Amino acid sequence: MAYLVPDRIYNANGVTVKEYLLTKHNPNKIALPSKRVLPFGGYTVHNTDKIKVSAQTTMAEQYVRATYNGNMNDVSVHFYVDEVEAWQELPLDWQSWHAGQKGKADANGSHIGNQATISIEVIGNSAKAEDNAARLIAWLMQTYKVGTDKLFTHNYWCNVRNGKKGTVDELNKLPDGYKGCPVYIRPHWDEFKAKVSGYLSEQEEKNVLYRVQVGAFRSKENAELYLARVKKEFPEAYIVKTEE
Numbered sequence: 466m467a468y469l470v471p472d473r474i475y476n477a478n479g480v481t482v483k484e485y486l487l488t489k490h491n492p493n494k495i496a497l498p499s500k501r502v503l504p505f506g507g508y509t510v511h512n513t514d515k516i517k518v519s520a521q522t523t524m525a526e527q528y529v530r531a532t533y534n535g536n537m538n539d540v541s542v543h544f545y546v547d548e549v550e551a552w553q554e555l556p557l558d559w560q561s562w563h564a565g566q567k568g569k570a571d572a573n574g575s576h577i578g579n580q581a582t583i584s585i586e587v588i589g590n591s592a593k594a595e596d597n598a599a600r601l602i603a604w605l606m607q608t609y610k611v612g613t614d615k616l617f618t619h620n621y622w623c624n625v626r627n628g629k630k631g632t633v634d635e636l637n638k639l640p641d642g643y644k645g646c647p648v649y650i651r652p653h654w655d656e657f658k659a660k661v662s663g664y665l666s667e668q669e670e671k672n673v674l675y676r677v678q679v680g681a682f683r684s685k686e687n688a689e690l691y692l693a694r695v696k697k698e699f700p701e702a703y704i705v706k707t708e709e
């Protein structure tokens with residue numbers, strides 16, 4: 466059996482992400498969404514069930530392979546996350562197909578979920594997979610500068626579609642009479658969201674630098690002379706040119 470070979474592997478806040486974009490690899494000509502037109506609208510979390518995989522691969526890879534082979538019907542998401550790693554199958558600036566409610570499509574409710582948000586399928590009822598998803602989402606939040614107020618459940622979009630009113634988290638949690646997705650995470654949604662927030666603040670702290678300045682000069686020459694002195698004690702010292 467041929468497993469997919471990722472085009473790129475990157476680290477998203479401690480999670481190994483393997484990128485294999487269906488926009489580049491689509492020999493089976495499966496229907497794919499298109500580039501995002503609406504402004505970026507946040508993140509939608511799903512749960513899907515565990516599947517049996519051989520020791521040479523992961524469930525996330527196998528879900529991407531199933532999509533590639535046309536076995537996921539018209540579902541295509543940005544990320545599958547399991548307890549080992551994440552696989553990305555669509556570019557982040559593309560739409561994805563995940564937020565609907567069977568037989569209840571509409572133009573302004575759940576479709577916004579498809580058209581504007583990044584979709585994350587968390588595989589199985591697994592604390593480790595949830596932790597990987599929380600890390601990945603925090604990384605996305607740091608990248609997009611769009612935070613936890615735009616963190617949605619699949620369930621949220623069904624409630625919007627069905628005309629339910631409420632705050633984001635009320636609709637994230639309110640039963641939708643459909644799948645109640647993400648079925649494993651939704652019962653402890655607040656805890657999951659707090660975990661994402663925690664990773665996000667950790668990342669933001671990592672991005673802060675406290676610099677020690679020891680001098681400022683109008684003349685480059687003088688700055689270089691002073692640097693030479695400072696370097697004797699602090700070899701990693703360097704010059705930064707700034708506007709006043």
Ligand SMILES: [Zn+2]
Nearest residue numbers: 511512619646
């Ligand atoms: Zn879902």
